[in-house]
Amino acid sequence: MKKTPLYDEHVRLGGKIVEFAGWEMPVQYSGVVAEHTTVREKVGLFDVSHMGEIWVTGPSAEKALEYLTCNKVSSLYDGKAQYSAILNERGGVIDDIIVYRFSKDRFFLCVNASNADRDFEWLVKNNPTDAVITNASAEYGQIAVQGPRAIELVAPLVKGADLNAVKVFHFCEGEILGNKVIVARTGYTGEDGVEIFVGADKTVDLWRLLLEHGAGYGVLPCGLGARDSLRLEAAYPLHGHELGEDVSALESGLGWIVKLDKGDFIGRAALQKQRESGVPRTLIGFYLDEAGIVRQGDAVKTLSGEDIGSATSGTKTPTVNKALGMALVSSKDAAIDTRLSFVVRGRAIAGHVVQLPFYKRSK
Amino acid sequence: MEFPAEYKYTKDHEWVRLEGDTAVVGITEFAQAELGDLVFVDLPAIGKSVATHGTLCVVESTKAASDVYSPVAGTVAARNDALSNDPGLINNTPYTDGWIVKLSGVSSSEIAGLMSADEYKKLINK
Numbered sequence: 001m002k003k004t005p006l007y008d009e010h011v012r013l014g015g016k017i018v019e020f021a022g023w024e025m026p027v028q029y030s031g032v033v034a035e036h037t038t039v040r041e042k043v044g045l046f047d048v049s050h051m052g053e054i055w056v057t058g059p060s061a062e063k064a065l066e067y068l069t070c071n072k073v074s075s076l077y078d079g080k081a082q083y084s085a086i087l088n089e090r091g092g093v094i095d096d097i098i099v100y101r102f103s104k105d106r107f108f109l110c111v112n113a114s115n116a117d118r119d120f121e122w123l124v125k126n127n128p129t130d131a132v133i134t135n136a137s138a139e140y141g142q143i144a145v146q147g148p149r150a151i152e153l154v155a156p157l158v159k160g161a162d163l164n165a166v167k168v169f170h171f172c173e174g175e176i177l178g179n180k181v182i183v184a185r186t187g188y189t190g191e192d193g194v195e196i197f198v199g200a201d202k203t204v205d206l207w208r209l210l211l212e213h214g215a216g217y218g219v220l221p222c223g224l225g226a227r228d229s230l231r232l233e234a235a236y237p238l239h240g241h242e243l244g245e246d247v248s249a250l251e252s253g254l255g256w257i258v259k260l261d262k263g264d265f266i267g268r269a270a271l272q273k274q275r276e277s278g279v280p281r282t283l284i285g286f287y288l289d290e291a292g293i294v295r296q297g298d299a300v301k302t303l304s305g306e307d308i309g310s311a312t313s314g315t316k317t318p319t320v321n322k323a324l325g326m327a328l329v330s331s332k333d334a335a336i337d338t339r340l341s342f343v344v345r346g347r348a349i350a351g352h353v354v355q356l357p358f359y360k361r362s363k
Numbered sequence: 364m365e366f367p368a369e370y371k372y373t374k375d376h377e378w379v380r381l382e383g384d385t386a387v388v389g390i391t392e393f394a395q396a397e398l399g400d401l402v403f404v405d406l407p408a409i410g411k412s413v414a415t416h417g418t419l420c421v422v423e424s425t426k427a428a429s430d431v432y433s434p435v436a437g438t439v440a441a442r443n444d445a446l447s448n449d450p451g452l453i454n455n456t457p458y459t460d461g462w463i464v465k466l467s468g469v470s471s472s473e474i475a476g477l478m479s480a481d482e483y484k485k486l487i488n489k
Binding site: 228 | 397400402403
């Protein structure tokens with residue numbers, strides 16, 4: 001089992017450690033509800049050092065990424081980040097990623113922990129150019145600072161760059177405590193905030209500084225439990241739940257990052273065909289109308305009993321405070337307000353389709 | 364953590380105490396801490412009969428669902444409907460307001476054979 005540079009900090013802070021994607025990670029410290037609420041109202045810290053980092057460099061880096069990812073890499077400029085995905089030939093999602101452009105021949109990818117090795121092998125194997133692809137996952141620690149007070153907490157700590165001038169889905173390079181950092185205004189919670197990449201051996205110093213300096217802002221260390229309930233409210237997909245190699249990017253709601261008009265890329269032909277003929281399945285959001293909680297894998301049926309799919313995520317979340325979830329169902333049953341039946345431990349529970357996301361912050 | 368001395372305990376982290384002829388059942392402070400914040404309790408129907416170690420109900424945290432087993436055989440005579448609105452009662456007051464069900468038709472000798480608070484403490488401190 002792998003440990004992030006912050007493992008001892010988690011243990012010292014009373015984090016409850018669980019196994020996640022081959023890593024020993026804190027699922028919670030003070031409690032999922034308290035941590036979730038703190039991120040919505042103040043600011044929370046997450047160790048996301050388990051995420052992978054991959055460099056794609058060289059004069060043909062953009063050309064390589066244009067073919068290896070589905071979003072339009074040529075629309076990026078220096079200091080801009082982009083949500084994208086690595087697809088297979090069938091248009092299924094190998095991983096969802098963020099692409100950062102440092103310069104026209106230097107791109108940085110942040111990928112999911114569970115897929116980092118597979119991503120790296122896939123990118124190298126399918127690289128159509130001489131761009132250099134490097135797995136730098138072990139070199140970086142990463143801390144997400146998320147919540148309405150995140151920017152005021154982090155901005156004064158960053159030297160050599162003005163974080164206040166960095167817009168959403170942009171990033172800057174600077175220094176904190178004299179150590180080089182990449183500070184990206186991105187996140188996975190539905191709140192404003194940043195994700196900070198730092199040298200693996202400097203991660204503990206950064207974590208301690210953020211906790212100490214953040215005390216005046218009401219900061220709490222947060223675990224994977226809150227990360228999951230926060231992302232679910234914001235309807236951000238999670239690989240292995242909403243996203244997977246056997247579900248096409250169009251089915252799983254990633255149509256907005258699939259740029260069929262940008263030229264060839266892996267998965268394009270299959271998705272072009274699917275866009276013309278219509279997607280067989282659609283990712284929906286749902287609320288339950290009866291008591292219960294639907295979990296990943298629970299069957300979804302029409303009111304007449306027809307099997308139409310299964311839930312991909314589900315719980316009762318702290319801010320929305322309703323039993324909710326997402327499910328992949330036949331597209332004919334995906335319209336808003338459609339009444340559905342969810343099978344939980346052999347019992348049918350009524351629910352209905354709702355517009356995503358469940359939570360949107362007020363700007 | 365507290366484990367009332369007058370209660371009996373199981374290795375699956377339920378507690379039970381006799382109240383006249385009925386057995387009041389809940390989960391321990393250790394169990395609630397392991398589960399984390401509870402968001403739903405799937406309470407059993409009144410009249411349901413359960414075997415020793417049979418599934419009594421399901422408690423759900425934000426992350427997962429977990430079975431609660433019956434410490435002894437009996438019939439569900441009452442259930443704590445306050446948990447429907449506030450499952451956090453189990454987190455906050457697991458031994459009092461967070462009780463889950465009351466069982467009738469229980470054997471007092473079966474209850475007497477369960478773990479004492481000291482035995483339970485040894486189990487979880489292993």
